[in-house]
Structures are given as C-alpha cells and as structure tokens.
Amino acid sequence: MARSWTRLHEFLGSSPGPVTYEMVADAVRRKLRESDDLDWKETLPATSPVKGEWNEFAKDVAAMANTRGGLLVYGISDTIDMVGIDLSSVDDKQLGQWLRVHLQPAVSGVSYLQLPATDGSGKDVLVVDIPASETAPHFLYGWQQKDKDKSTFNAPFRHRDDTAYMAEHQVAGAYRERFTRQDAAEAALERHVRYAADLVLGESEHRPTAWLIVAARPARPIPRMVPALTREEARWVIEQGATRARKLIDGAFQMPRLLGPQLFPHLLSNDPRRGLRRWVDTNLLVPARATRRRGVLMELHQDGTVVAAVDLSHDALPADRTTTAVELPVASWHLISAVFETIALAHENRQALHADSSMDLQAVLQTHDTDARFTPVVLDYGRPDIAEWARQPSIMQPAHGELTPFADDATLTAAARELAEGLLHQFGIDIPG
Template sequence: MDDLDWKKQLPTFVPKPGIWNEFAKDVTAMANTRGGLLVYGVSDDIEPVGINLAAVNEQQLTQTLRNGIQPYLSGVEIIPLPAPGGGGPDFLIVDVAPSELAPHFQYGWEQKDKDRATFNAPYRVGSDTFYMSEHQVARAYQERFSRQERAETALAELVQQAASVVVGESNPACTWLVVAGRPSRPVPRLVPAPSRAEAKNTLLDGVKTAARLHNDPFGVRRVLSDRLNNAMHVGLRRWVDSNILVPELRSSQAGAMVELHHDGGVVVCVDLSHPLPSQIGAAMVDTSTLPTAVGEAVAVIDTHRRRRQLDSTVDITAAIVADSLDGSEFRFLPFGYGSGQPRPIERARQPLRVLPATTELPPIADDEVLQATGKELIEGLLHQFGINTY
C-alpha cells in the first residue's frame, strides 16, 4: 500500500554525506502521492516491536521537515501512541496529508562534485519509493496550478453567490461584509451531512471561541449571537441561519446570515451599514463592528472544518459589497462610534471599491494561528480606508 509504511526503529538524524534523510524522504513521498501513515514500532513482517517514546524528539522531527523539504509541507501530525496502562509496546504515528502544493522536493547533499546540494521529488508506488522524472515533475506542477485555479474560482463563486443573496434580500442602502471559507479538499457528497443540532452547536461554539480569542468572555462585542437566533434552516447541501431570509424571522437587528455547507465550506455575512444622515452616494461601513465579525467568521470556519474532520487548508476571502439604487458611482465611507453615536472617521480614505482580502487557514490551527488569520483579513480590509488600528 502506498499510504501505509511500517518502521521498526525511530528515524536517525546523524548527518552522513551522500545519504538522504530517510524520514524527510518518506514524508515527502507520501505528501506527493495521496498521503498516509508512517508507523514506528512495527517490523517489516508487521510484528509489533515498539519504540522508546522518551527518545522521540518532536522538535527535531519537525525541524527536519522544515529544513529538508520545499515548499514547506504543512498538515504533518506527529502522534505518540503509548500502550494503555503501560503494559505493551509503544508506537509513534506520523500522519501525512496529501498536499495541495505537490510536488515537494527533498533537499540533501551528494558527495559528487564537492558535496553539492541537490534535490529530488520522491513519490510512492505501492510500498516502494521512486523519484520523479522531468516529465512527472512537469505534470505535477500542471496539476498543482489547475487545483489552485479551480479552488480560487470556486471560492470567488461562493462569495458572489452569498453577496447576491444578502444584497438582494436587504435594503439597497445596506453594505455587507461577506467572509467565505472553502477547504482545499472538501468533504465528499457521500459523507453524511451534519444534523441540525450539530450545525447549531458549531455556530455557538465558533462564536464562543472568537470571544475567548479576543479576550471577551462575556460576549459584550458579539455580532452573530446578537443578530441570529440559532434557528438553522435547511438549504441546498447546507444549513442556514439568517434574520433576513424568512419574513417571520426578520428583526430590528442589523442583518446577518451564516451558511454551514455540508462539504466543509462556510459563509458569514454581516450588515455593516447605518443610516447616517446626509450621506447620499456613500456606502456606509461600520469599521468598529468589522473586526468582531471577521474574528467570529474565522472561528466558525475553523470549528466547522474540525467538526467535519477535515485535515486540509481552508482558503478564506473577506469582501465588502454594496448595491447602488440607480447604478451610479458611490464611495465606501467608514464610520465608528463616539459617545455612543455613529460618526464618520475623520481623515479616512473613501475608496470607490474595497478589494477582497484573502488568506488561508492551515490544517492544524491553534489560538495563535486563528488570531493571526483574523488579523490578516481585518487589516487587509481596514488598510484600504487608511485605518491601521482597530
């Protein structure tokens, strides 16, 4: 099998001229094929012999991959597996996800020509490892670029579809934040869809995570939980919560919509407008609400990704959209709140268009990564107004 490899001993890291690092080679080969598991502590005859977990240096393993593989390979999980109760052999599992950035190259040194640096692109066929020839490398690059183009197109369509829904269902004067996340390897359609209760819990837990990440345990600055009642409705291969789509559920709160797609995708839409007086020809943008809304969107995206058991990166786009009543040109006008009253931000830019901000969420995202992801999107939008703090 090309997705499973048994290893009797832990990898060694003693540098030897002319010898490839076996650990980096095995991980790269699996990432370049279709992913798989490296199991340390099992002989070639598939006999459990165990390893010494105390001798495992995860930092050294990670550093070997970081320094010896290009481009950087994310989605590798190192899992110690001690025997229950300590009465049997221990194992180490290295879980390698198939990479959307394949081909990956393993770097090393050869003794020929004065110890020159060289590289190869390993891949697996059954239980054997081979190195890609020139035409295989070219084909792998073509497949990578095609995957990226398809992913970018699908994400852009997700944003456009959501924007058309919220703009069409709301007051034409409304300005919307649309945040969409789409996994690079969506959940196949044959996988059972989440239940209504599971979708509700995903949204609630995502909002709670955002409050914790932004040091707001009491939810003072929450957006989605204030505007939505967590009444999930069925949609086209998705669950939808909104206060604008169903007439009976419309409220006095500003508009919001959340879509949790069965394939792992997420859409979060938040109305950022306010009817300030004497602002004809301007699309109002509440820049004080925007950071909280983006932070909640990122947290919901990650929560839904984990609940759907996805181990792939998630591409995220955040856009600000509005509709003009008569099709005439208008400017996006940022405003905040002073003394509890909305007011335009002085000396801020008023762009004719706000470009989408994009980023990606890695397969394994801790609190620091989630905060950095949200910050990148927030700054990508606010900087276009000349605002560098929030």
C-alpha cells in the same frame, strides 16, 4: 493536530478521529498490508544521517506528501508484527529539522504521535502523520558518493507499497496539478462570495446598502466518509463559534465593549434550516421571520465552507443624525465583529467535520449602488460618528487571508485581524487596541 481520517480508519471501519494505539494494534493483528499511504517501519530513523546516503526519513515524508499523504508507523516489523520502539529516543524537533534541511519546499503539517502500549506489552509505537501537500512536488536534497560526491535533487513518491522517484514528465504534471488546484480553490471561493452577494443585494434593492461578505473554504476537500452535520450538530457549531468569537474579541481589544454585542447571536436565533448541501440561518429570505434589524445571512456548507453576510449600513447612524452627505455608512466596529465571528465559526465547523486542512479566507464589501461611496463610521467618545478624515472609496478590493490547519486562539485572532485590516486599511483606518 494529526489528520482524523487515515488508512487505518478506512481499514478498521472506525469513525473519523485521532489514531490510537488500539487502532494500530488491531491493524497489525489483522495484517494490514502496506500501501501508498501506509508504511510500517521496524526501527526509528538513524540519529545522524550518513554522508553519501539519502536522509531516509525526509525521503519517506516527501514521498507521502507528494502522493496523497499517509502514515509512517515505527515499531512494526516487515512481517507486520508489533516489535515496539523506545519512545524516549524520539526527538520530533530533530526530525522536523531534517525536513527543513533536506526538503525543498519543506513539508508542513507533519504530526508525531507517540503511542505508549495500552495492552501491557511495552511495545510502544510512533506514528508520523503526513498530510497530502498543497505545495507538492517536494524535492529531496542528498549526496551520492559516485561522481565525486555530487549533490543530487529528486522528488520521491509512493507507488503502491514502494517509493520511487519522479521522472521529468511526472514533475511537470505535479506542478500543473498544484497550480490547477490552487486556481480551482480560488474560483470556488469566488463563487461562494458572488452567490452570497447576489442573494443579499437582491433583498435590499429598495435602498442603498453596504454588505460585508466573508467566506472561509477548506483548501483540501473534506474526507468523503465524513457525514454531513445534523441540525443539532449545526446548532452546536454555531453556539461554539459564538462562544469562541467572544473570547477572541475580549482578548484582542483593550476595550471589549468597543464592539457592542456580537452580531450573530444578537440578530439570529440559532435556528438553521436546510439549504442546498448547507445549513442556513438568516433573518432574511423568510417572510415570517422578517425583521427591521440589521440583515444577516450565515451558511454552513457540507464541503466545510462557511459564508456570512452582514448589512453594515442599516441603522449605522443614530436616527436623529442627518445622513444627507453619507451615501453608504459602514459600521467599522460591526465589520470587525463579523470577521472575528466568521473566523471562529469556520474553525468550529472545521473541527466538527474533522477537517485538517488550511482554509482560504476572503472578505469584501459589496453594494448594488455603483455610484455611491463607502463611508466608514467609527466610535467617537462612545457614540457612532462619521470618520470625515478617512478615505471614502467607491470601489473596495477584496481582502484575502489563510487560516492554518492547527490554529489556537492566537492564530485565529491574527487571521481575523489581518482579514479585517485588509478592508479597514482601504479607508485609511486601523483596528483600535
């Protein structure tokens, strides 16, 4: 999946979306000049790199990834005229292999868009879309014939419409930026989790509760030109998220009824209201919408972050069942469902915002009763039962994960399972199925 906001979109005034042949042709006709994130190429990369020369394709990709991402467009001459290429000669597997062999670390997320001519000219083009890299700087391996074929190792970058190589201080700066960016992303995710925890725990101080907080945040910012979701769009995202979550859950477990009804559609009415740069749907906080049902909070942030909080302890055991020895019963099947639903919702929200970034994930169990122990509740012969054989920790470590940019259902399922297992394994239990 290619990026949805590029130099072509900005120049042409197009809405976020896929790059099309018409966009390339229009930009060529209007003589859009090369820049640090756009490079016109007349011919395809050589099929077999020559010893003693850089792998030019790997160099160009690394330069874009080390700067801010960009497009390599093949089939456009130096005079910015459409000349076309032979799409049958494009071997994206070979191109990807070159990146893995010649770059360290390899650049991920590169897309190869083969765009046949739609104007009858027969002048097809290939667009190679390179996202800005979170693992920059990327170094290029190569050979130089002088000095006895000595191997060399450089980090290319784009400077306006040219490619240069980083000096030592630039390499050091690139590493500082990488680590600073990672630290800032982790801190932002922690703030979202902490705020949600403070909010929901403040609503339940009158009784001991175990709250699950799940947050998903894009590793890269949403493009500035992407408009915030309208209320109807937010409702559509929530609806689509619920549909996808049900599909993921049904496909992941041999006993689909194990989880019971999905939490979000069951407990919320899909009636999001405005919050501070976010849409909020909850059965808490609004007195007129107060409920005795399990508490749920869901937030869709303008920066692409999704936060969900679910009270896993409320009505976790049957009313006629004594809970004298149970301090914080945690409904494990609802934990699983909530994680799957949040992952599905985050994915749908990311697509609606045309985001192509990976997402950092975090899930944690929180309570205001610091002396209580979390007690897992499982299904035994179809009824809730305390897992007396399981561990009952008083402190739970956060579970972390990552959702890749171009995730299919199998990838979403794997991410959800990993995140849920990160909590359940602390009880010494596994996800069934």
